[in-house]
Amino acid sequence: MWTADVILAVVLAACTVGTALRQGDAGMVVPPGKVPLFQGPVPVPVPPPPPAGWVPDLGPVGHLEPWQLVLAALTALPLAARRRYPLTAFGAVIVTTLLFNQRLGAGDTTVYTFLSCxxxxxxxxxxxxxxxxxxxxxLTGAALIATFSEENFPYVTPGVVPFLLLAGVGLGANATHVWKQRVHALEVRQEAATRLALDSERARIARELHDIVTHNVSVMVIQAGAARKVMDAAPDRAREALLAVEAGGRTALAELRQVMGLLTPSDEDPGIGTNAETGADLAPQPNLSQVPALVGRVRATGVPVELTVTGSPVPLPAGVGLTAYRVVQEALTNTVKHAAGATVRVVLEHTPDALHVVVTDTGGTASASAGTGTGRGLTGLRERVSLHGGTLRAGGRPTGGYRVDAVLPTEGYRVDAVLPTGEPS
Structure with missing residues (x-):
C-alpha cells in the first residue's frame, strides 16, 4: 500500500508538472468561464509563423519559475502519506492546489490538481x-474549492467522463475493501483480548484450586498416615487423626464450593456456593483472622508451628488479607510435604506502610510421598503478591531449612477485613 501511494503521488505530480510546462510553453491560459462543461475540444489559436532567424525567449523554464514547478509537484506529492497521515496530507494538497491555481490560472493542470484533491x-x-x-x-476543503471554482474546477470534456466514472467505481470498491479489513482487524483484536482474558482467568482459578486442594489434601495425607500407624496401639489417637482428616475434607469441600460458585451462573444451580443442608451462604474467603486456625490445623498434624504477630494491625482489603493467608498456607504446605520433622515459625509483622509475612522452617527429612514439587505454588504466590504491589522472596536459609518472605503494602487501605491481634502464640 505504501508503494502504491508513492507511485500514485509521483504520477500525479509528474502529470501536473508536465501539463504546467506545456501550458507555459503555449503562452496562454484558457479564460475562466469561457468553456462550459462537457464541450468539445478547446480550439487553440495558431500563432503566425516567426520571422527568419527569430529565437524565442522561453524564460526560466517555459515561462514558469522554478518555484511554480515545485508548487505544482507539491499538489500531489503529499498523497504518498495519505494513509498514515490522512488529514495532514489532505490539508497540504488543498493549500498547495489553491496557491498553484491562483498563481498559474485555470488550464489543463486543473484536471490533475482536482483529481489530487x-x-x-x-x-x-x-x-x-x-x-x-x-x-x-x-467540508472546509470543498467550500474553498467551490469558492474559487473558476481556477480550481477542471474543464470536463466527453473523453474524461468514462475516466471519472471508472475512478469513482474504483474509489468505492477500495472503500468497501478498507471497511472489510477494519472489521476483520477488529474481530481479530477482540478474539485476542478474549483469549487473553480466558487465559488469565484459567491461571487465577488454577492458583485458587492449587492453594485449596494442595494444602488440605497434604494435611489429610499426614493425618491418615498417622492414624494408620497408631490404629492398633492407640485407637483414641487414631480416632483423633481420622476426625482431623474429616475436618480437612469438609474444609476443602467448602472452599471448592466457593470457587465453583464463582464460576457457575447463579440461575443454574442455587445449591452451588451454599451449604447443601441449610442453604446458608458459605463463609467468606479466608483472611488474616483465620491464620491462627490454619496454624492450629497444621500443628494438630504433629508439625511444631509457632505464630508471632507484632506491630499494630492495619485494616486490609479482602484481597490483601487473602493473599497473606495464601502465603502462610503455601509455606506450611511445602513444609508438611517436603520437610517432615521440621519446626516452623510464622511471623506477621505490621508496620505503618506494609505487612511482612515471614515463614521459616528448620528443614527436615523429605516425605516419602511428597514427590518433586512443580514450583507452581510459589509462582502463583508471586503473581498474587505482585498484583497488590508487593514482593515475595523464597529460598533456602544458610543455616538450613527454607524461608518465604512476602511484603504487602498497606498504606492508605480502608477497613474491610478483620485482623488477628494478641500476643505471640
Whole structure:
C-alpha cells in the first residue's frame, strides 16, 4: 500500500508538472468561464509563423519559475502519506492546489490538481480515525474549492467522463475493501483480548484450586498416615487423626464450593456456593483472622508451628488479607510435604506502610510421598503478591531449612477485613 501511494503521488505530480510546462510553453491560459462543461475540444489559436532567424525567449523554464514547478509537484506529492497521515496530507494538497491555481490560472493542470484533491478528500474520510475532524476538514476543503471554482474546477470534456466514472467505481470498491479489513482487524483484536482474558482467568482459578486442594489434601495425607500407624496401639489417637482428616475434607469441600460458585451462573444451580443442608451462604474467603486456625490445623498434624504477630494491625482489603493467608498456607504446605520433622515459625509483622509475612522452617527429612514439587505454588504466590504491589522472596536459609518472605503494602487501605491481634502464640 505504501508503494502504491508513492507511485500514485509521483504520477500525479509528474502529470501536473508536465501539463504546467506545456501550458507555459503555449503562452496562454484558457479564460475562466469561457468553456462550459462537457464541450468539445478547446480550439487553440495558431500563432503566425516567426520571422527568419527569430529565437524565442522561453524564460526560466517555459515561462514558469522554478518555484511554480515545485508548487505544482507539491499538489500531489503529499498523497504518498495519505494513509498514515490522512488529514495532514489532505490539508497540504488543498493549500498547495489553491496557491498553484491562483498563481498559474485555470488550464489543463486543473484536471490533475482536482483529481489530487478528490483522492486526498477520500483518504481523509476513509483512513482518518478522527471522524469529526475529517468531516470538518473535507467540508472546509470543498467550500474553498467551490469558492474559487473558476481556477480550481477542471474543464470536463466527453473523453474524461468514462475516466471519472471508472475512478469513482474504483474509489468505492477500495472503500468497501478498507471497511472489510477494519472489521476483520477488529474481530481479530477482540478474539485476542478474549483469549487473553480466558487465559488469565484459567491461571487465577488454577492458583485458587492449587492453594485449596494442595494444602488440605497434604494435611489429610499426614493425618491418615498417622492414624494408620497408631490404629492398633492407640485407637483414641487414631480416632483423633481420622476426625482431623474429616475436618480437612469438609474444609476443602467448602472452599471448592466457593470457587465453583464463582464460576457457575447463579440461575443454574442455587445449591452451588451454599451449604447443601441449610442453604446458608458459605463463609467468606479466608483472611488474616483465620491464620491462627490454619496454624492450629497444621500443628494438630504433629508439625511444631509457632505464630508471632507484632506491630499494630492495619485494616486490609479482602484481597490483601487473602493473599497473606495464601502465603502462610503455601509455606506450611511445602513444609508438611517436603520437610517432615521440621519446626516452623510464622511471623506477621505490621508496620505503618506494609505487612511482612515471614515463614521459616528448620528443614527436615523429605516425605516419602511428597514427590518433586512443580514450583507452581510459589509462582502463583508471586503473581498474587505482585498484583497488590508487593514482593515475595523464597529460598533456602544458610543455616538450613527454607524461608518465604512476602511484603504487602498497606498504606492508605480502608477497613474491610478483620485482623488477628494478641500476643505471640
Amino acid at each position: 478528490v483522492v486526498a478528500a477520500y483518504s481523509a474520510a476513509v483512513y482518518s480515525p478522527h471522524r469529526l475532524r475529517a468531516l470538518a476538514g473535507v
